[in-house]
Amino acid sequence: MQYQIKGETLPVVICSLEPGESMITEGGAMSWMSANMQMETTSNGGVGKALGRMFAGEHVFQNIYTAQGGKGMIAFASSFPGSIKAFEISPGNELICQKGVFLAGESGVQLSVFLNKKIGSGLFGGEGFIMQKLSGRGIAFGEFDGYVVEYALKPGQQLVADTGHLAAMTASCSMEIKTVPGMKNKFLGGEGLFNTVITGPGNVWLQTMPLPNVAAAIRPYIPTGN
Numbered sequence: 001m002q003y004q005i006k007g008e009t010l011p012v013v014i015c016s017l018e019p020g021e022s023m024i025t026e027g028g029a030m031s032w033m034s035a036n037m038q039m040e041t042t043s044n045g046g047v048g049k050a051l052g053r054m055f056a057g058e059h060v061f062q063n064i065y066t067a068q069g070g071k072g073m074i075a076f077a078s079s080f081p082g083s084i085k086a087f088e089i090s091p092g093n094e095l096i097c098q099k100g101v102f103l104a105g106e107s108g109v110q111l112s113v114f115l116n117k118k119i120g121s122g123l124f125g126g127e128g129f130i131m132q133k134l135s136g137r138g139i140a141f142g143e144f145d146g147y148v149v150e151y152a153l154k155p156g157q158q159l160v161a162d163t164g165h166l167a168a169m170t171a172s173c174s175m176e177i178k179t180v181p182g183m184k185n186k187f188l189g190g191e192g193l194f195n196t197v198i199t200g201p202g203n204v205w206l207q208t209m210p211l212p213n214v215a216a217a218i219r220p221y222i223p224t225g226n
Contacts, residue, residue: 153200
């Protein structure tokens with residue numbers, strides 16, 4: 001499989017497949033494709049994995065697109081202004097990401113639910129308790145809100161991010177939600193009550209425009225009436 005990521009604000013990834021090669025994606029992610037691409041809807045691993053994907057913010061069923069009788073082409077476009085990034089997934093190189101990041105991947109990529117062991121992350125931070133895990137082997141494409149900034153963390157090195165800006169991290173990293181220190185900072189600082197702390201080693205991908213932040217910014221301008 002070969003691919004090209006085109007576009008800036010509203011990108012699309014265009015994949016070129018050899019005969020018999022397949023791509024797997026969530027329902028509604030396909031944008032356009034050649035006529036010889038055959039679609040099959042599947043639970044892809046049975047009821048257990050299907051329910052796990054549901055809890056991870058994805059659809060219960062997935063679509064598998066296979067090139068039949070020759071080379072095929074299929075494109076997956078972003079659903080929100082942002083970025084599309086390719087990841088090479090392999091054993092020992094798994095990816096943990098926020099719900100909704102997974103866009104598409106080669107058939108060897110497996111999507112499952114990831115539960116953060118630090119319960120406080122989900123109960124208080126609003127992000128990070130139920131996440132997605134990409135494992136298996138193959139290229140996967142992630143969809144991010146806004147521009148993506150990548151950091152490589154050394155063992156024990158930490159990065160503090162506002163909740164929602166953490167989009168993905170390699171499975172070797174860990175994360176937890178911590179409260180902002182000081183009562184004045186909590187209630188007068190305007191930065192919220194919680195921050196996400198990511199600890200290396202591993203790579204971290206941060207997104208500049210989380211969708212909840214955009215919704216909060218435009219909410220005061222939406223007309224309301226009885």
